Amino acid sequence: MEGLAKDLICLRAAKELKPGMYVNLGIGLPTQVANFxxxxxxxxxxxxxxxxxxxxxxxxxxxxxxxxGAQPITLLPxxxxxxxxxxxxxxxxxxxxxxxLGTYQVSETGDLANWRMEGEALGAIGGSMDLAYGAxxxxxxxxxxxxxxxxxxxxxxxxxxxxxxxxxxxxxxxCVIEITKKGLELRxxxxxxxxxxxxxxxxPKLIISQDLKEMEF
Amino acid sequence: MEGLAKDLICLRAAKELKPGMYVNLGIGLPTQVANFxxxxxxxxxxxxxxxxxxxxxxxxxxxxxxxxGAQPITLLPxxxxxxxxxxxxxxxxxxxxxxxLGTYQVSETGDLANWRMEGEALGAIGGSMDLAYGAxxxxxxxxxxxxxxxxxxxxxxxxxxxxxxxxxxxxxxxCVIEITKKGLELRxxxxxxxxxxxxxxxxPKLIISQDLKEMEF
Amino acid sequence: MRAxxxxxxxxxxxxxxxxxxxxxxxxxxxxxxxxxxxxxxGTPYRLILAxxxxxxxxxxxxxxxxxxxxxLIQSGSVRKAxxxxxxxxxxxxxxxxxxxxxxxxxxxxxxxxGNLVERLRAAAAGxxxxxxxxxxDTVVAEGKEKRAFGEQECxxxxxLPLDFALIKGHKGDRLGNLIYRMTARCHNPxxxxxxxxxxxxxxxxxxxxxxxxxxxITPGIFVHKVVKAEKPPLDWVYxxxxxxxxxx
Amino acid sequence: MRAxxxxxxxxxxxxxxxxxxxxxxxxxxxxxxxxxxxxxxGTPYRLILAxxxxxxxxxxxxxxxxxxxxxLIQSGSVRKAxxxxxxxxxxxxxxxxxxxxxxxxxxxxxxxxGNLVERLRAAAAGxxxxxxxxxxDTVVAEGKEKRAFGEQECxxxxxLPLDFALIKGHKGDRLGNLIYRMTARCHNPxxxxxxxxxxxxxxxxxxxxxxxxxxxITPGIFVHKVVKAEKPPLDWVYxxxxxxxxxx
Numbered sequence: 001m002e003g004l005a006k007d008l009i010c011l012r013a014a015k016e017l018k019p020g021m022y023v024n025l026g027i028g029l030p031t032q033v034a035n036f037x038x039x040x041x042x043x044x045x046x047x048x049x050x051x052x053x054x055x056x057x058x059x060x061x062x063x064x065x066x067x068x069g070a071q072p073i074t075l076l077p078x079x080x081x082x083x084x085x086x087x088x089x090x091x092x093x094x095x096x097x098x099x100x101l102g103t104y105q106v107s108e109t110g111d112l113a114n115w116r117m118e119g120e121a122l123g124a125i126g127g128s129m130d131l132a133y134g135a136x137x138x139x140x141x142x143x144x145x146x147x148x149x150x151x152x153x154x155x156x157x158x159x160x161x162x163x164x165x166x167x168x169x170x171x172x173x174x175c176v177i178e179i180t181k182k183g184l185e186l187r188x189x190x191x192x193x194x195x196x197x198x199x200x201x202x203x204p205k206l207i208i209s210q211d212l213k214e215m216e217f
Numbered sequence: 218m219e220g221l222a223k224d225l226i227c228l229r230a231a232k233e234l235k236p237g238m239y240v241n242l243g244i245g246l247p248t249q250v251a252n253f254x255x256x257x258x259x260x261x262x263x264x265x266x267x268x269x270x271x272x273x274x275x276x277x278x279x280x281x282x283x284x285x286g287a288q289p290i291t292l293l294p295x296x297x298x299x300x301x302x303x304x305x306x307x308x309x310x311x312x313x314x315x316x317x318l319g320t321y322q323v324s325e326t327g328d329l330a331n332w333r334m335e336g337e338a339l340g341a342i343g344g345s346m347d348l349a350y351g352a353x354x355x356x357x358x359x360x361x362x363x364x365x366x367x368x369x370x371x372x373x374x375x376x377x378x379x380x381x382x383x384x385x386x387x388x389x390x391x392c393v394i395e396i397t398k399k400g401l402e403l404r405x406x407x408x409x410x411x412x413x414x415x416x417x418x419x420x421p422k423l424i425i426s427q428d429l430k431e432m433e434f
Numbered sequence: 435m436r437a438x439x440x441x442x443x444x445x446x447x448x449x450x451x452x453x454x455x456x457x458x459x460x461x462x463x464x465x466x467x468x469x470x471x472x473x474x475x476g477t478p479y480r481l482i483l484a485x486x487x488x489x490x491x492x493x494x495x496x497x498x499x500x501x502x503x504x505x506l507i508q509s510g511s512v513r514k515a516x517x518x519x520x521x522x523x524x525x526x527x528x529x530x531x532x533x534x535x536x537x538x539x540x541x542x543x544x545x546x547x548g549n550l551v552e553r554l555r556a557a558a559a560g561x562x563x564x565x566x567x568x569x570x571d572t573v574v575a576e577g578k579e580k581r582a583f584g585e586q587e588c589x590x591x592x593x594l595p596l597d598f599a600l601i602k603g604h605k606g607d608r609l610g611n612l613i614y615r616m617t618a619r620c621h622n623p624x625x626x627x628x629x630x631x632x633x634x635x636x637x638x639x640x641x642x643x644x645x646x647x648x649x650x651i652t653p654g655i656f657v658h659k660v661v662k663a664e665k666p667p668l669d670w671v672y673x674x675x676x677x678x679x680x681x682x
Numbered sequence: 683m684r685a686x687x688x689x690x691x692x693x694x695x696x697x698x699x700x701x702x703x704x705x706x707x708x709x710x711x712x713x714x715x716x717x718x719x720x721x722x723x724g725t726p727y728r729l730i731l732a733x734x735x736x737x738x739x740x741x742x743x744x745x746x747x748x749x750x751x752x753x754l755i756q757s758g759s760v761r762k763a764x765x766x767x768x769x770x771x772x773x774x775x776x777x778x779x780x781x782x783x784x785x786x787x788x789x790x791x792x793x794x795x796g797n798l799v800e801r802l803r804a805a806a807a808g809x810x811x812x813x814x815x816x817x818x819d820t821v822v823a824e825g826k827e828k829r830a831f832g833e834q835e836c837x838x839x840x841x842l843p844l845d846f847a848l849i850k851g852h853k854g855d856r857l858g859n860l861i862y863r864m865t866a867r868c869h870n871p872x873x874x875x876x877x878x879x880x881x882x883x884x885x886x887x888x889x890x891x892x893x894x895x896x897x898x899i900t901p902g903i904f905v906h907k908v909v910k911a912e913k914p915p916l917d918w919v920y921x922x923x924x925x926x927x928x929x930x
Contacts, residue, residue: 020447022655027771040446042609042655046795047720047868050653051445051609063722063916064866069771070721077643078445078609080650081864083871083899084720085803088796089627092560092816095655121780122768122790124747125822130796133816134560164819237695239903244523257694259857259903263547264472264620267901268693268857280474280668281618286523287473294891295693295857297898298616300623300651301472302555305548306875309568309808312903338532339520339542341499342574347548350568351808381571552807559800562831564812583810583840592831613896648861649897 002197003144003173004190004215010036011217013100013141013171017041022050024091024131026101026114027069029141031055033100034073044096046127048087051079068127091127092134099135101128103142105157108204110167110179112140113159123160132163144172145201153177153184154203174198176215183207188215219414220361220390221407221432227253228434230317230358230388234258239267241308241348243318243331244286246358248272250317251290261313263344265304268296285344308344309351316352318345320359322374325421327384327396329357330376340377349380361389362418370394370401371420391415393432400424405432448608450639450660454484457633457661461598463490464513468554468629469497470601470622473523476614477502478602478635480663485600486511496554496596498547498621499523504530507540514541516594518550545574549591551624557595558627558656565590599629603652603660606636607643610657611650619651626656635663696856697908698887702732705881705909709846711738712761716802716877717745718849718870721771724862725750726850726883728911733848734759744802744844746795746869747771752778755788762789764842766798793822797839799872805843806875813838847877851900851908854884855891858905859898867899874904883911 004012010033017023017033019040025033034043035054042051045067052067053074061072090096103114112132116123132138146152153170170177175198176188186198186206191214199206221229227250234240234250236257242250251260252271259268262284269284270291278289307313320331329349333340349355359369370387387394392415393405403415403423408431416423451457458481461467467485471477482502486509493511495503499519506512507530520542521529534540546568556564565588569575579590601622603612612634614622626632634652639662699705706729709715715733719725730750734757741759743751747767754760755778768790769777782788794816804812813836817823827838849870851860860882862870874880882900887910 019445042445042447044655045865047723047865049865050655062864064724065864066721066723067865068720070723075647076445078607078611078654079647080611080645080653081647081862081867082650082653083867084795084799084869085872086653087868088799089555089559090653090655092796092800092814093558093627094560095558117773120769120773121784122777123792124767124769124771124773125792125794126766126771127795129794129816129820129822133818134796161820236693259693259695261903262617264475264617266617267903279616281476282616283473283475284617285472287475292895293693295855295859295902296895297859297893297901298614298619298895299898299901300619301547301551301621302624303901304620305551306803306807307901307903309548309552309566310806310875311808312806334525337521337525338536339529340544341519341521341523341525342544342546343518343523344547346546346568346572346574350570351548378572552809556812560816561800561812561814562834562836564804564809566809568808586810588810616896646897648864648899649894651896 003193006032008217009141009171009173012176012215013139014038016139016169017098021097022095024096024099024135026099026128026131027126028102030100030102031067031069031071044090046084046087046091048082048084049079051076088130091130094134094136096135098137098139099131100139100141101131103140103152104146104159105152105154106140106167106170107154107157108184110165111157112162112167113157114162116160118159128162132166138167139169139171140167141171144174151201151203174201177206185209186212188213190215220410223249225434226358226388226390229393229432230356231255232434233356233386234315238314239312241313241316241352243316243345243348244343245319247317247319248284248286248288261307263301263304263308265299265301266296268293305347308347311351311353313352315354315356316348317356317358318348320357320369321363322369322371322376323357323384323387324371324374325401327382328374329379329384330374331379333377335376345379349383355384356386356388357384358388361391368418368420391418394423402426403429405430407432445609449610449654449658450608454480454635454661454663457481457659458485458488460631461485461488461490464492465597466494466496468596468599468625469495469502470599470620470625471502472498472617472620474501476602476618476620476622478600479666481600481633481635482506496594500530507531507534512540514543516543516545516550518545518547520544549574551621553591553594554624554628557593561593563590563592594628596625596629597631599625599632601625601632601634603634603636605638605640605645606634606660607640607645608660609642610654610660611645612636612652612657613645613649614651623652626652631658632656633659635661637665638662693857697858697902697906698856699907699909702728702883702909702911705729705907706733706736708879709733709736709738712740713845714742714744716844716847716873717743717750718847718868718873719750720746720865720868722749724850724866724868724870726848727914729848729881729883730754744842748778755779755782760788762791764791764793764798766793766795768792797822799869801839801842802872802876805841809841811838811840842876844873844877845879847873847880849873849880849882851882851884853886853888853893854882854908855888855893856908857890858902858908859893860884860900860905861893861897862899871900874900880905881907881909883909885913886910
């Protein structure tokens with residue numbers, strides 16, 4: 001499939017983050033956004049840490065300093081540790097400005113399905129529902145289609161829901177879509193990607209923004 | 218009125234406390250029990266401290282080291298500070314072995330009324346209800362009668378309740394009473410005090426314990 | 435493509451304000467204001483005085499006792515008080531709530547400290563309501579929904595969100611990270627968590643990175659303004675009677 | 683009349699036990715056992731192994747993921763798992779719950795971490811039940827009572843008390859006071875609070891008074907046994923696959 005490499009999806013997502021924002025990066029692809037966040041963004045992880053730095057290198061690794069995805073992270077001045085009670089107060093009580101989450105499916109009305117894969121007997125809810133309901137703004141980042149080439153942006157989620165009507169923005173390998181009351185508004189295209197191509201790989205009908213532009217990084 | 222001085226009531230109450238017990242001493246007279254607790258008793262106060270020592274002397278005073286009654290207290294090795302959320306988890310979640318509380322009235326069935334005085338427009342609930350419901354054992358200490366000479370141990374509380382049916386033991390200037398399913402059992406008398414004298418100043422009919430004895434200190 | 439963030443750099447965020455007056459400047463008429471402290475310890479006296487001087491009206495104040503809002507009663511700023519001690523703990527100290535309460539000028543809700551703390555925490559944690567046994571069979575239960583869990587009769591208590599919290603820290607940095615000193619911690623952390631805007635007066639402002647990350651009690655996410663303030667005179671603290679203290 | 687307590691003496695309480703086997707000796711068949719840790723960090727591996735060796739039966743385990751109870755699945759000790767990650771977070775790691783779940787040998791309740799943490803905290807705090815929006819419109823809400831607060835649809839969640847908690851601290855003293863290390867803190871404090879009996883494995887036992895009273899994270903009231911244990915081999919930690927680790 002055409003479109004952005006994963007690093008570029010993360011880089012584009014990082015542009016949504018401004019100094020002073022409190023941000024959680026979900027398990028999976030979103031954790032990589034930590035490597036691109038502008039200075040002044042304060043990262044939260046649900047295992048109980050606020051204000052950490054990028055993913056640790058092999059030499060920096062300490063197995064007791066990790067994010068919720070168990071990836072080793074780094075210290076920044078001003079970092080704080082707390083227990084999971086307080087970590088989840090931050091998530092569930094609308095204290096976080098943004099959560100960036102991965103997903104299997106997202107619907108036209110912002111329903112999110114990101115905890116159980118197709119055909120899985122069990123699944124991993126983790127902190128995904130807490131973030132989906134609790135953060136002030138939800139940005140979803142993903143490959144535009146799943147590994148079988150099927151759209152992830154669908155009319156109705158067929159996988160078990162994480163939360164209903166919570167997603168604000170979708171950033172994929174092909175485009176940036178804002179979920180508005182009128183529907184899915186296509187705001188940005190990846191370099192070399194056409195509106196038709198995106199529509200072809202997206203179930204719901206897209207509204208083309210009057211300000212449609214090429215993604216910048 | 219005859220009977221024990223306040224210090225002796227506190228001293229007798231302190232005998233109920235054993236090493237390893239976690240204990241809260243309510244505002245008022247009970248705070249003075251801190252001066253008599255045997256070594257190994259771990260004192261809790263609802264403003265967020267566990268494992269403190271006796272009331273501070275004039276020279277030891279630090280206005281940021283106080284109990285819930287705003288009395289200056291002292292440090293012991295092993296003391297810990299925490300916020301009021303955790304302080305009240307300890308109280309409400311059955312983590313404390315004993316709470317010693319003052320009272321205006323206590324009923325035959327262990328109802329407690331200790332937050333609003335006769336004729337008061339408002340009152341001070343403070344942490345009294347939290348302790349009354351939350352501690353594993355409630356010991357009430359008080360003068361046997363109120364300042365007008367009327368019984369504090371009554372058939373029915375006429376003052377607003379703190380909690381219903383929670384008191385286990387009453388230690389007064391005259392005696393020690395255990396609240397049993399059958400009623401109030403008189404277990405100990407202060408030196409020189411007679412059963413008749415206690416009954417005369419107590420509304421409910423007392424059951425005289427087969428092991429009735431003189432208080433020891 | 436932007437280079438990777440330099441590690442070792444602290445976030446470019448500055449929550450420090452210069453004066454207590456500036457710190458309380460946004461508090462509006464009718465706001466719900468929580469005030470930290472338990473007794474004198476942990477009470478943000480300088481913020482309280484600054485707020486009293488602004489003469490805002492119709493506040494709902496949430497605090498342990500009148501010790502935290504007596505200045506605000508005097509400035510005519512209080513419409514309602516939600517407090518576990520609707521007088522000083524020591525009943526011999528004159529009660530500043532009594533007259534305005536009897537005259538109907540100030541509404542008073544008296545409640546167990548634990549119910550108050552849990553209601554604030556619930557607001558912080560996105561929990562709209564919870565059941566608890568504390569208060570059952572008492573005036574606290576009047577007018578409240580009741581329900582038994584097992585043999586335990588409970589009341590339904592609702593979250594109590596704050597528009598503003600005035601709190602007292604010991605040391606703070608420009609990210610809003612705070613530590614407290616001994617029992618001056620008390621209600622300050624929960625007030626901070628429950629408020630939309632938390633304003634902290636501190637004894638000392640320190641550099642980012644000076645606080646031990648394992649011992650930060652209130653992480654900066656819960657704090658919006660930090661101001662250095664002088665400690666209160668000791669006779670405010672020991673006398674208990676705030677009127678007297680004003681003369682110093 | 684007894685003389686006043688000497689100040690400066692610490693309480694004569696000793697919660698230290700000599701071995702991890704002794705520490706878990708009282709855990710009975712059918713017990714509800716909470717296990718701290720989030721990923722490898724904060725996981726009390728030595729206590730878990732000691733419990734697996736006892737071959738108790740029919741446990742309900744409450745933990746972040748199978749990482750905390752894979753040894754107990756292998757020892758046939760688990761009847762039910764209450765866990766937010768009903769597989770490893772990385773789906774490419776083989777899921778030890780899958781087979782026993784599909785065969786009906788282990789019942790699995792998968793739930794949001796926050797609901798789990800709040801249910802544990804509720805048990806600790808004497809709150810039998812609370813409402814929260816997280817889980818509404820999902821499988822988490824199935825069979826649960828629902829109620830709207832304002833426009834917010836919520837589910838009723840119940841307290842989850844533990845018979846035992848196995849936790850991992852960094853340093854502890856004989857009173858049970860604990861500190862943790864960085865993100866190894868995670869669920870350990872809430873497990874400690876929610877359990878009738880809390881058993882802590884620590885890297886180091888220190889003298890009473892050595893911990894900074896302002897930085898004690900779990901006060902001793904929540905801890906009943908403390909045992910010094912070796913840190914786990916690093917390949918348990920990094921490989922993610924616990925079976926491999928057993929061979930070391």
